[in-house]
Amino acid sequence: MNKVVANADEAVKDIESGMTLMLGGFGLCGIPENSIAAIVRKGINNLTCISNNAGVDDFGIGLMLQGKQVKKMISSYVGENAEFERQLLSGELEVDLIPQGTLATRAMAAGYGMPAVYLLAGVGTEVAEGKETREFNGKEYLLEEAFDSDFAIVKAWKGDKAGNLIYKDTARNFNPMMAMAGKITIAEVEELVEPGELDPNFIHTPGIYVHRIFQGEKYEKRIEQRTVRQRN
Amino acid sequence: MNKVVANADEAVKDIESGMTLMLGGFGLCGIPENSIAAIVRKGINNLTCISNNAGVDDFGIGLMLQGKQVKKMISSYVGENAEFERQLLSGELEVDLIPQGTLATRAMAAGYGMPAVYLLAGVGTEVAEGKETREFNGKEYLLEEAFDSDFAIVKAWKGDKAGNLIYKDTARNFNPMMAMAGKITIAEVEELVEPGELDPNFIHTPGIYVHRIFQGEKYEKRIEQRTVRQRN
């Protein structure tokens, strides 16, 4: 099972304008930097992006926004991005804001072959508008559909050529669910190793979910909020 | 967070007759041997056990069956057990047979706070009788409820005192879902270590799901089908 492609451009070569992409990452943590750069180079547009956040002005999905490549964002939080705000207010960009756990679980549902799930978040709020509700054990739930997308793009710490992935620390976040949910899943990794080098007990994403894998050329890994304490 | 209890008897001390227990394991692989032995010693009965299998005559849940402690089994496969068959035919024991993936997913649903899930298995068969069905994207699904239980009892390879667990090989099987689903979760481990000794990136069950943990006194780990090949 060799899923290796040469580089990011090769990995994204058949992503077309108008498609729906799921992208891993939380803020700028664990985002597929190299794949995003390749999509920017490719210049496709009218994309729908399912991603918890929309990057910052000059990094992450923000770069795709600069290129006016995104038609719609499906996210839980889109602050920290002036260009995003401009496009939204001007009507160039649509946004569908959904609760973070709902976003994660709708992706998970897709990966588990479940067409829809009943979730608590948003009951009694405007998020529930137009949604079917149902009571179980005295609590009201919303019926939330599994995501449907063309490609999922994730970033892992290490991966083997068979597509098995492991993530580092909180850079795991949405990546495992997005990876499971993709019809075609592209994984970029900091370190690409041979099958057998990763301990089979400690793989976060089994290779069966990954269709293409490559080692990213470089990782900037920008920090949004650098908070530190002083040594005594 | 110290979840450590002295031993199996201490861990199961408040399990009472008539309760519903979820037990990890697939066949005899990854079963909570020491907790089962303690339940047998305790002599409680009328238990409902949610477990993929029912052990063999003289090991695993089979020991609880010998003691006539089980009122009902909820399982996907119950072969390999003559005493089970005798109790079933004599009407002493009820059995609810459900598809293996449905069993796993109904446990997972409980752990994720989802009251019910839509699953494909059993559509058009007698498993679907009396169940609500619903079509999504042209496919019919069954609505399956999350499990509700009093205790979950799982077996892990290593665990730390904060309740974080890792499993070995295919002994993982149902254990992580059962652990997440328990109102009170008891974990027995082959090796109990200090917090910090397990790599936080490679923990299968976060300690938040585990209420009591102890190191099992000994593990027999019986093999059901010893299959080997000859060296050339």
Next chain:
Amino acid sequence: MALSKEQIAQRIAQELQDGFYVNLGIGIPTLVANYIPKGIEVELQSENGLLGMGPFPYEGEEDADLINAGKQTITTLPGSVFFDSATSFGMIRAGKVDLTVLGAMEVADNGDIANWKIPGKMVKGMGGAMDLVAAAKNIIVAMQHTNRSGESKLLSKCTLPLTGVNCITKVVTDLGVFEINENGFLCTEYAPGVTVDEIKEKTAGRLVIADDVKEIQL
């Protein structure tokens, strides 16, 4: 003297019990971590995928892969564990987190909360707030008692779009401590130097003063 933000956090820290798993929101709630009482062990959940959140890193030891839900660089502690976002919200939804502390723009006397959207302003999103308030079993709001115009944020009905309904169990403001029950806000404690009359005046929702109301002790 009304409580400072730090003092609000300090008072909320008194609600912590040994063995609690706690999720702290951004702002005042984050400060609660600085006042965990001695002898009490709690574990902090960060909904982006960490249990056992430690303090900020020493300068030079920041790791871009290790952040909290506020996107701040943090550290781990012995016993920490990382997990994915679905698992994170799964444990919240399943009621495994014992206490959630978060900020609010408005709280109603029936436990409704509004903290994510102001009509006419750019809406940044609810993040994990709706999941937390819908599922957590014990939610304390930390906020100022009034807004910048001096209007009460404790209302009979929220005016802003809701984040969650009937979910807040307690509010700690700069003026006092308020449990929410079927009669509305039950004032159980007042800030040092703050009078019950001032609290009455600045609370728009139904308010009951507890018979044994007492001064906040920090």
Next chain:
Amino acid sequence: MALSKEQIAQRIAQELQDGFYVNLGIGIPTLVANYIPKGIEVELQSENGLLGMGPFPYEGEEDADLINAGKQTITTLPGSVFFDSATSFGMIRAGKVDLTVLGAMEVADNGDIANWKIPGKMVKGMGGAMDLVAAAKNIIVAMQHTNRSGESKLLSKCTLPLTGVNCITKVVTDLGVFEINENGFLCTEYAPGVTVDEIKEKTAGRLVIADDVKEIQL
């Protein structure tokens, strides 16, 4: 000469394509692993939680913690990965497994299958069979063409309780290869020495003989 069990498995192995993830049931299906064509790389899924199943261990190297869905001791291969049962059936349900091979008591000409229960006999359970047949996109049944009484197992309607409906895409028996389409069983190949007349005689369901029907090549 009708095919032996090994030859049924060998014929099914011709259906494997490079890069396939394959789930093999107990019995004849397990034997398919012995006939993977050269130059073809497939990965075997065992639904108890393993991708990349290897051969049986050498004597003395059995590990009780490492078994397949048939509870046999097995080994791993480079690139193997373990996961839990929910993930295992999740990947099956999501259509990630390319080919499933399993045994059957009866198959109907509309793709229904019965393989888990015989009324009046002790019912051991369906294990993972119902999940597999409900969700896999490409399911081949490996079985004898007739039962011990000589009655056809390829029927117009299953008489036994169903495991799944409209799900089987192909049947390989000791007598031939049968695709299932809207016209019933399409016989595309016959076993060496088996006549089309014998197949017609021993098939109870709707049967169509392909124009280009040919002898099975092993």
